[in-house]
Amino acid sequence: MEADEKFTVDTEFLLTGRTLCEYRAMFDLEIETLADRTVLDCPSGAGSFVREAADRGAEITGVDMLYDQPPAVLKRRVQDDFGAVANQLPEKADLFEWNFYGTVAHRLELMERAIETFLSDYPTGRTEGRYVYGQLPTLPFADETFSLVLSAHLLFLYGDRLDFEFHLTAIRELCRVASEEVRIFPLVGLDTEPYDRLDAVIEILAEDGYQPARIDVPFEFQQGATELLRIGV
Numbered sequence: 001m002e003a004d005e006k007f008t009v010d011t012e013f014l015l016t017g018r019t020l021c022e023y024r025a026m027f028d029l030e031i032e033t034l035a036d037r038t039v040l041d042c043p044s045g046a047g048s049f050v051r052e053a054a055d056r057g058a059e060i061t062g063v064d065m066l067y068d069q070p071p072a073v074l075k076r077r078v079q080d081d082f083g084a085v086a087n088q089l090p091e092k093a094d095l096f097e098w099n100f101y102g103t104v105a106h107r108l109e110l111m112e113r114a115i116e117t118f119l120s121d122y123p124t125g126r127t128e129g130r131y132v133y134g135q136l137p138t139l140p141f142a143d144e145t146f147s148l149v150l151s152a153h154l155l156f157l158y159g160d161r162l163d164f165e166f167h168l169t170a171i172r173e174l175c176r177v178a179s180e181e182v183r184i185f186p187l188v189g190l191d192t193e194p195y196d197r198l199d200a201v202i203e204i205l206a207e208d209g210y211q212p213a214r215i216d217v218p219f220e221f222q223q224g225a226t227e228l229l230r231i232g233v
């Protein structure tokens, strides 16, 4: 089945992860402002953002529907998915923009670094509450638990298999647990086409009383994916 960014894997959603430097660019984040901020990363996947943000003083929680799985199961799964990306990326390189990563090797190196950090932090992080099982469109948190809520590479990207109702319910849920803002990236699907009902999402969120806005980001990997959706709550 097609999964994240044009890679063929055996599962519905690719389990990979990204690093803090990628999050900084794709969410246009000022990393210094993370200190002492309560942050939710959902879905967090096998990324190092949670560990790296915690190291910078953020009170951070990563949520993923795979976090009910033991470390050994996630390790196997993430190694399989990394292998699929590593095999396919060189021949698919022309489908992506390379200003940020420079080379295929650097993209894979960051992914590997993210995965290694995640795998070493996950066993302790689970018991310390840094990694929490949750499955959108519902989250196991009280209203306004987090000042900043980040969501990358699920909503809009998988618009071919997650329907409009799912998107709306999930985004409202992300807004419910946020006290300041939600940021979602990217706004395009796996085919790099803009999510076709983005205007409707924005209109409904504005009617709900939120402040949604499309914002340019200093990052492009999927062609044309240069914006995030920021929702002031």
Ligand SMILES: C[S@@+](CC[C@H](N)C(=O)[O-])C[C@H]1O[C@@H](n2cnc3c(N)ncnc32)[C@H](O)[C@@H]1O
Binding pocket: 004, 013, 014, 015, 016, 017, 018, 042, 043, 044, 045, 046, 047, 063, 064, 065, 066, 134, 135, 136, 137, 151, 152, 153, 154
């Ligand atoms: C491609 S990863 C994204 C990880 C990270 N945010 C990033 O940008 O690299 C997609 C993740 O979404 C998770 N996922 C899929 N559906 C979900 C849902 N309904 N609720 C929570 N997590 C979900 C998958 O388990 C997978 O880890």
